[in-house]
Amino acid sequence: MxxxxxxxxxxxxxxxxxxxxxxxxxxxxxxxxxxxxxxxxxxxxxxxxxxxxxxxxxxxxxxxxxxxxxxxxxxxxxxxxxxxxxxxxxxxxxxxxxxxxxxxxxxxxxxxxxxxxxxxxxxxxxxxxxxxxxxxxxxxxxxxxxxxxxxxxxxxFYNNKSYVEVLSNSIKRHLEAEKPDHLLFSYHGVPERHIKKSDITKSHCKIDGSCCNTPSPAHEFCYRHQCYQTTKNVAEFLNLKEGTYSTSFQSRLGRDPWLQPYTDQTIDNFAQNGIKNLAVVTPAFVSDCLETLEEIGMEAKESFEENGGEHFSTIPCLNDDDTWxxxxxxxxxxxxx
Known part of the structure; x- marks a missing residue:
């Protein structure tokens, strides 16, 4: 059974x-x-x-x-x-x-x-x-x-068509309601060494800006590639214009290098450089949690507004969405x- x-x-x-x-x-x-x-x-x-x-x-x-x-x-x-x-x-x-x-x-x-x-x-x-x-x-x-x-x-399942569709549609509903200047895809961060440890080829992952876009068996277990691919999949599904969205990584811990760009710095930079209406989605999570509700929904929102931003919105995770x-x-x- x-x-x-x-x-x-x-x-x-x-x-x-x-x-x-x-x-x-x-x-x-x-x-x-x-x-x-x-x-x-x-x-x-x-x-x-x-x-x-x-x-x-x-x-x-x-x-x-x-x-x-x-x-x-x-x-x-x-x-x-x-x-x-x-x-x-x-x-x-x-x-x-x-x-x-x-x-x-x-x-x-x-x-x-x-x-x-x-x-x-x-x-x-x-x-x-x-x-x-x-x-x-x-x-x-x-x-x-x-x-x-x-x-x-x-x-x-980041590349699964049904997942991409349900995620994209949940984001679309928010974009139509809020009409942000920019959409930030914020993924949970991991130490860079985790990416290299997961590289089954032991040679492909260099975290140099190009390896994630170069086809390789390593991508099956490469978190960084899969995050960027998730962003790409949604952007293509929703026909997002280049420059209106970006990817970052949150929740770093300790002094070792973690995946960049960092979400907190990215959000502050947006506010300081004229982005007034920012929406943030967190596709590494399917359920809202401390990292989405407090770290992004409260801390990041406060920092964005302190740095000159005016409207900050978080897109809920898929949670218990019927289609999901x-x-x-x-x-x-x-x-x-």
Whole structure:
């Protein structure tokens, strides 16, 4: 029997400093998030970050927390319910960090007699710290706890026509309503070394402005290429004029070089150079979360206005959009045939 498991990032159980600290500990100690030797990672995370960041992060979560709980969890559950309603096979929801866990999601499917799982990481672009860590953990759990179950994971869907269409149409509705001077595609950043580590050719990725546009097998696992391609796909679908849109990367951490240009600097530069009406979309996420609601919707908006901008709008993630839910259910049903 076949079943599907949707997996998103996850969230703290509450906005308490204790719960945020537990969440950050699990998240940042993942060797695919902070890819340093264990002892170095433990020193940085447990010795430094967890002594200072949880309180600040808890305050940020409080700004965006809903009565029902974490926006990411609530929105993921809404999407899950709609996908389940339109699917021909059992579907469950899990989070990479926090609850509900991947193990619990697999267990629920196993209890329904599922022996083959279609694993859907809810990330359009492949990255070590997102898609890969989900796939690796799910397979590890299955090997240890559910050896009778087979897992098939969906590849990065940034180039999938149905995804591009539903994303583009959601952006189109916003552009028609807001009529911004410029549209910024802001993707979650990753360290440059992650891009090179994911290069299966071990030679193509140079992050030099040209490698992402040069065809290569490396693109199958190149987050940077897939982000730029997502922007290109939407721009072509909507016939956006060159110069009216651009791409940047947010949420950098630490001193190592991360993917550029940086979103915060880009937004400030737009305001300082005469862009008065700016719209920002965040296509690395399918569900609104701390990085979209607080970092972009609050911090970036405030900075844009302080630097001379007048109108700043954020385009919601796909969340539980009906067409998006039917698209995901369609992938599941096609696989299950």
């Amino acid at each position: 076949k079943g599907a498991l949707l997996v998103n990032l996850g969230s703290p159980n509450s906005t308490s400093v204790k719960d945020v600290k537990n969440y950050l500990d699990e998240f940042l100690m993942d060797k695919r998030v902070i890819d340093t030797p264990y002892l170095v990672r433990a020193f940085v995370v447990k010795g430094i970050i967890l002594n200072t960041r949880p309180k600040k992060s808890a305050e940020a979560y409080k700004k965006i927390w809903w009565k029902e709980g974490s926006p990411l969890i609530v929105l993921s559950e809404r999407l899950y319910k709609k996908v389940k309603k339109n699917s021909d096979i059992p579907v469950e929801l899990a989070m990479r960090y926090g609850n509900p866990s991947i193990k619990s999601g697999i267990q629920k499917l196993a209890n329904q007699g599922v022996t083959e799982i279609f694993l859907i990481p809810l990330y359009p672009q492949f990255a070590m710290a997102t898609t890969e860590t989900i796939v690796v953990l799910a397979n590890k759990i299955v090997k240890k706890e559910f050896p009778h179950i087979k897992i098939t994971d969906v590849p990065a 839910a039917k698209t995901v259910a369609g992938w599941i049903n096609n696989w299950a045939k």
